[in-house]
Amino acid sequence: MTKRDSGQNLPQRWPSHLQYLDALVYHSSVPAAVRSDIYPSSRKTGRSDGFIPRPSVAIRSISDPSHPAFGQCGLFATKKIAARTHILDYLGEVHCDDRPDSDYDLSLCRAQDGTSVGVDASRMGNEARFINDFRGVKPRPNAVFEDRRTAEGDMCMSVWSGSEAIRKGDEILISYAEDRHAPKDPYKVLGVNKDASAADIKKTYFSALQLARKYHPDTNPDQGAKDKFVEIQEAYDLLKDDKKRAAYDQYGSAAQQPGFNPDAFANGRNPFGAGGFNFQDFSASFGAGGRRGSQSQIFEELFGAFGGGRFGGAGFAENTRGHDIEVSVGISFIEACKGTSRTINVTPVVNCDTCSGSGLKPGAKRTTCATCRGTGTMAYILESGFQMATTCSTCHGTGSTVPRGSHCGTCGGNGQVRTKKSVKVDIPAGVENGMGIRVPNAGDASNSGKGQNGDLLVRVNVASSKLFRRQGVNLHHEARIPMHTALLGGRVRVPTLDGEVDVRVPAGTQQGEEMVLKSRGVPHVNGGDKGDLFVQFAVQLPRTLTKRQREILQLYADEVEGRPSVSRSESASPSSTAHKPASESRERSDSDDGSLVFDFPYSASARIPSSALSPVTPSGEAEAEERTDPAPPKDEERRRRAAA
Numbered sequence: 030m031t032k033r034d035s036g037q038n039l040p041q042r043w044p045s046h047l048q049y050l051d052a053l054v055y056h057s058s059v060p061a062a063v064r065s066d067i068y069p070s071s072r073k074t075g076r077s078d079g080f081i082p083r084p085s086v087a088i089r090s091i092s093d094p095s096h097p098a099f100g101q102c103g104l105f106a107t108k109k110i111a112a113r114t115h116i117l118d119y120l121g122e123v124h125c126d127d128r129p130d131s132d133y134d135l136s137l138c139r140a141q142d143g144t145s146v147g148v149d150a151s152r153m154g155n156e157a158r159f160i161n162d163f164r165g166v167k168p169r170p171n172a173v174f175e176d177r178r179t180a181e182g183d184m185c186m187s188v189w190s191g192s193e194a195i196r197k198g199d200e201i202l203i204s205y206a207e208d209r210h211a212p213k214d215p216y217k218v219l220g221v222n223k224d225a226s227a228a229d230i231k232k233t234y235f236s237a238l239q240l241a242r243k244y245h246p247d248t249n250p251d252q253g254a255k256d257k258f259v260e261i262q263e264a265y266d267l268l269k270d271d272k273k274r275a276a277y278d279q280y281g282s283a284a285q286q287p288g289f290n291p292d293a294f295a296n297g298r299n300p301f302g303a304g305g306f307n308f309q310d311f312s313a314s315f316g317a318g319g320r321r322g323s324q325s326q327i328f329e330e331l332f333g334a335f336g337g338g339r340f341g342g343a344g345f346a347e348n349t350r351g352h353d354i355e356v357s358v359g360i361s362f363i364e365a366c367k368g369t370s371r372t373i374n375v376t377p378v379v380n381c382d383t384c385s386g387s388g389l390k391p392g393a394k395r396t397t398c399a400t401c402r403g404t405g406t407m408a409y410i411l412e413s414g415f416q417m418a419t420t421c422s423t424c425h426g427t428g429s430t431v432p433r434g435s436h437c438g439t440c441g442g443n444g445q446v447r448t449k450k451s452v453k454v455d456i457p458a459g460v461e462n463g464m465g466i467r468v469p470n471a472g473d474a475s476n477s478g479k480g481q482n483g484d485l486l487v488r489v490n491v492a493s494s495k496l497f498r499r500q501g502v503n504l505h506h507e508a509r510i511p512m513h514t515a516l517l518g519g520r521v522r523v524p525t526l527d528g529e530v531d532v533r534v535p536a537g538t539q540q541g542e543e544m545v546l547k548s549r550g551v552p553h554v555n556g557g558d559k560g561d562l563f564v565q566f567a568v569q570l571p572r573t574l575t576k577r578q579r580e581i582l583q584l585y586a587d588e589v590e591g592r593p594s595v596s597r598s599e600s601a602s603p604s605s606t607a608h609k610p611a612s613e614s615r616e617r618s619d620s621d622d623g624s625l626v627f628d629f630p631y632s633a634s635a636r637i638p639s640s641a642l643s644p645v646t647p648s649g650e651a652e653a654e655e656r657t658d659p660a661p662p663k664d665e666e667r668r669r670r671a672a673a
């Protein structure tokens with residue numbers, strides 16, 4: 030079974046467009062050989078044995094603006110989870126194709142033939158897909174990934190609590206930067222010292238051959254044994270080659286990745302070239318070239334600022350840069366049109382003032398990091414098949430750790446703390462809903478304390494307006510005018526961004542006709558001319574009429590329809606022009622069917638002359654230059670309507 034019955038027992042907040050899984054699903058990109066390697070049971074149905082019907086977790090929205098995944102979701106403990114406890118499996122689509130755009134693509138394992146196998150939960154998965162990375166949220170993760178074989182022998186990635194219990198209500202946070210599939214330390218695998226001679230290594234290898242044979246796939250069908258055999262072989266292959274060994278000694282496991290270029294690595298560039306890393310940058314949406322580096326930079330879409338780790342999408346250079354902080358601000362429609370500013374409170378990671386970022390008590394010294402052996406980097410494999418080095422999560426790229434008892438009392442040895450800061454953000458006129466502003470360097474300090482700060486990314490939510498509808502830089506306003514103003518002409522008060530103006534309504538204005546108030550719209554966000562304000566007339570018909578109004582209109586109707594109206598005209602107002610016999614006040618014309626009809630009683634011009642539209646106002650003046658009308662009814666059509 031791969032999917033729950035739709036709508037049944039789905040976790041709360043499970044997105045309706047995603048398929049919920051009970052077990053891993055195998056994508057067609059997984060070759061048969063790899064499939065039998067990682068999925069020997071080939072069960073068609075049935076649960077993965079790691080599935081817990083009601084995991085002790087719940088998906089919740091992240092409502093804290095200082096959380097780097099603000100606005101997204103995270104996974105939280107609904108009850109206390111004891112230390113080193115299996116929480117749930119990371120389920121999704123097992124695949125071997127490239128998924129560089131997926132933020133939910135985890136490295137599952139490397140098949141025996143070296144094929145990189147991923148599990149992608151972007152389209153389907155379970156609660157585990159909502160687990161966020163710890164960086165920018167907490168100083169350390171409280172959960173770990175552990176790849177394992179299920180009872181049936183299928184490969185699977187599980188999430189376990191770490192060395193401490195997870196409290197009820199805590200967010201489950203993991204480090205996506207570690208790669209459990211990176212090659213292991215070859216010295217440790219063979220059990221030799223770092224300074225062992227080539228002869229010693231060879232000797233150890235051959236004496237370990239006995240052990241290796243025990244693990245040879247031909248003699249031991251167990252998958253764990255196969256892995257062990259490959260491990261020993263790979264360790265020896267590396268250490269027997271002087272060049273490879275020297276590179277490993279210098280750069281750690283990153284040097285074991287295909288295509289590794291030590292020169293590029295040494296220069297701080299991506300040592301594996303550009304291929305495969307689909308690192309997105311914020312695209313400057315307004316005007317060519319963007320404005321990165323200016324005080325505030327506009328970008329069209331916020332992307333997950335999640336950098337590095339198991340998921341595709343980040344480049345090597347990102348490792349030295351601090352995390353971006355994402356926040357949202359709400360502004361009014363008018364503020365968006367005219368520009369505004371906001372002071373935003375953030376709590377970025379900064380270097381500790383007490384120890385100047387060293388993490389040490391005065392006089393104490395750091396020791397070489399045991400995890401990365403001082404390189405500050407760890408390797409991991411992208412689903413694209415490329416591999417990359419990333420910051421060591423133990424020493425955060427510094428290559429060293431603080432000995433017990435030597436920690437700085439303020440930062441606890443991290444060298445960094447979170448601090449409250451207020452950042453003034455200028456929001457330019459013309460900003461549209463959902464756009465973002467980048468404030469360079471206002472994000473977290475880099476893990477190593479040496480790289481560039483991350484940025485502050487401010488998403489702007491613009492409230493809608495009751496008066497205006499916005500289309501790009503143009504505004505639209507519906508001006509309601511009474512029937513008599515439409516018929517006889519008059520004035521209407523129209524709101525603009527700079528206050529109300531009086532606009533002259535020409536006699537004979539039709540429902541839906543528009544006039545344009547030039548340059549009364551919104552400025553382009555990157556400068557340039559303002560748009561226009563389109564005023565559309567909505568003619569309001571009275572719902573009730575007085576007796577006198579009814580009589581006047583009846584006279585009008587009689588005239589239009591060519592009926593004699595003698596008796597009624599006696600009771601109508603003597604001043605009314607409608608008293609005149611229809612034949613005197615109206616041109617007559619013959620209809621197609623031979624009956625007599627009267628033309629519409631005033632001249633409805635298709636275009637209102639601009640002179641007629643010049644508004645006169647004490648508070649402002651708007652020049653209406655153009656007008657677009659619905660096609661005027663043809664004579665024939667008018668006659669038909671009148672006859673009807």
Ligand SMILES: C[S@@+](CC[C@H](N)C(=O)[O-])C[C@H]1O[C@@H](n2cnc3c(N)ncnc32)[C@H](O)[C@@H]1O
Pocket residue numbers: 097098101102103132133158159160161162163164165166332333334335336352
């Ligand atoms: C596996 S998903 C985690 C679940 C995600 N928050 C959601 O609601 O679907 C990974 C994505 O979450 C976001 N994310 C998770 N942890 C983050 C962190 N520490 N900093 C920034 N973004 C993070 C990034 O957008 C990343 O691409």
